Each structure stands twice: as C-alpha cells, then as structure tokens.
Amino acid sequence: MPWCPKCKNEYVDGVKTCVDCGCDLVGSLEEMEKEGLIFGTQEEMEELLSFLSCNGIKSGELRFDETEDLYELFVSPEEKGRASRYSGIFQKEKNLREKKKAINNNSFEDMQEELAETEEEAEEEAVEAAPAGPVYEAASQKAENFKSGAYTLLGAGIVGMILLICLLAGVLPIQLNGSTKYLTGGVMGALFLVFIVMGVLSLKSSRQFEGKAKEESALKEELRRWCDENITAEAVDASIPDLPDAEEARYFRRTERIRAMISENFLNLEAGYLENFVDEIYPQFFGGDGQ
Template sequence: MVYQSSAQKAEDNQSSGIMLITVGTLGLIGDIFFLIKNPLNMPMFNKYLTCGVMGALFVLFFVMGILAVKSYKIFKGKAAEEDTVFDKITGWCEEELKAEVIDEHMYDDDEVYEKLTDKEDLYFKRTEYIKKRIEKQFMNVDEELIDSFIDGFYTKVFGDEN
C-alpha cells in the first residue's frame, strides 16, 4: 500500500464531498420534478416506486457528501500535525544523517563486514540504517510516514545513485 498523507486525504474528501452533495441535491430536485410532472406518463405505482428508490439514493448521496466534508475537516487538522512531525524529522535528519555518517555507520549492527557494491543492496542497507535511526529518535511516528520520508531523503542525500 502506498502512503497517502493526511493532506491528500483531506483534499480527496473535500472534492468527493462537494461532488456528492451536488449530485444528491440535483438528483433530489430532478426526482421531485419527475414525481410532480411525470414526463414519461408512467402508471402511478411505477412512478412512486421509481421516485422512492431514486429519492432514497439521492438522499444517501447527500448524507455521504456531508460526512465526507466532516472527514475533510478532521484530516485537515491531522495534516497540520503531520507537517510538524515531518519538519522535525527533516531538520534532525539534515543535521545528523549526512551521507558520510550513513556510509560509515550502516554496518555497525550487522555481522556483515564486506562492503556492498551492488547499488540495490547498498540502497536497502542505507535506508534500513536511516529508518533505525529515525525510529530510535522519534518513537511514535507512523511507519508508512517514515518510509515515505526516507524515499525523498535518500534521493536528496545520495542523488540518483541508484
């Protein structure tokens, strides 16, 4: 699963909420028009059954839109907290985890002493070391947030080596 930030979730919920509220409102207006005018000259039972089912569907759209807008407000608050944590991790990593430090200490915890030459192995070893250091410094941070951060930080520190 790919990490999705709270800001992205908030944006998705906002656009979904607006769209659902709009469709629900327009659908209810159309449903009421259909119920009153009966433009297709449907028999009475079919008209009420169709309008009842469609009306329930459009009310459901409207309610789901309101719930999505409420979720938008919740995710907007979480996004601000997430940005603060992200900034703290960025600042700490820029001070503590320079390329030389990572390359020097990434073998400390392992029994593997030979230097890695394969770029892929080197990437995984470096990111593993960065993750361990971040998790040690920032204890209660979401693992997916850390993984997302590491991808960008690795490219920033080591460039397009990989």
C-alpha cells in the first residue's frame, strides 16, 4: 500500500499523490522512514546526492514537494548525521569554487582574503566530519603498559608482605597488641595479596599482548607491501571526484579513499587499526603536500 512520507497517511493502490500535502507517495514503510535533509532545486539536489553517494552514503533519495515546488533530499536516520556534515563540506567547496570564478570581477586582494577564510571554514568542516572513535593503541604499547603495571604491583605486594611478616614477628620497632595486631595483619595481608594476584594477572596479559604485537607487526608489513605495489598518489586523487582545494579537506578525502581501497582487499580489519595505519603511510604518498 502507498504511504505519504510527510503526512504518514496510507492510501489505496493507484493513488500517486497525497491529497493533503501534494507529496509523491512511497511504496513501503521503509522508504517512509527516511528523514528529510535539505531542500533545493533539482540541479543542486542531484549534485549533492552524487557527492554523498561518492562518500559512502547510499540511502539518499530525491522527492519532489509540489507544495514548496522544490526537491527534498531524504536519507536514512542512521546516515543523517554523516550526511549533514558532508552537506556542509559540499556547500563550503561550492562556495569556494564560485568565489574563485569571481576573482576577475573583484579586487584581487579582497578576494584572496575571502578565499583564505573560506578555506579555513572548509578545513574545520572536514575535521568535524571525520568519524569519531576511541584512539587506537597498538598491542605492543598495551603489552608494555601491562608489564610496567605488573612489575609495580608485584613489587609493592612482595615488599609489603615482607614488611608485614617482619612487623608481626616483632623485628620492626613497632608494637601492636591484642586484637589490633591481628586486625592490622589481616587487612594489610589481604591488600598485599591482592597486589600480588593483580600483578600476576597483568604479567599474563602483557605476554598475551606481546603475541598479538607480533601478529600486528607481520600484518603491517604485509599491508605496507600491498600499498607499495598497488597505491599511488595519482591513482588516489584520480579516484576522488571533485577533489577539494583545502588541504585539510584533501587529507580527509584521501585517507578515506585509501582505507576503502585497503578494506576491499583485507577484510575484517579493526577500524582503529586501519585508521592508524593509513595515518602512518599517508606522508609516504603525499609528503610533499604540506600535510
């Protein structure tokens, strides 16, 4: 049964347009669940839809609103946040291109200042559009952290146990009498024992991460060899439509493209690991761009 995406009204088969708002009806509830992102002319919306599609947003759909006499771009709720940020980048880059075309009609110095401001705004938008997530920590670094913590806990626990035994044996010049002696001994003994157990567990974890670090090192070497053989700066730039002029925006688009190329050949890579790896190899291909 057809539905109105705006009024949420259901119609009988054969009806094409909502009688209340004039919107084109959609054929399923899934299509109706898409949310409106932005209004505009057909040319503007088709250009934005193409830009979003190139950046991995596949749920975009154009619908004509007869009431407003405009086209509206719809996306799924899951992709609306990313689509909104990419829409901002698209608009900044569009404004930048328009201002560059107008240089011949305005004062050169004034236009240069305006272009610099626009490029700064585009860079800020690109940084905001980058997917947020936890900072990746290499397995070798985790192993080192666990090992350091293990030695600290074991040292504190063992030294504490020795001092406690000396205290209870009367070797230290501190006198504890009656129930105080046993209460102190029990509490401190349990505390130092916990230190020792935690130290042993941390040491065990460090050895596990050392093994994982060797696997990561081998994987990184394999990834580097593949990138050296299959990725070039020219190929990356050629595969990105409408490569922006702002350096920060270029960096974001390039790294996203490199991650996609690697993911097509190496499945199930951890997102944080892949992002960290691409950041490492980026200067190898674009080191002369000032990034």
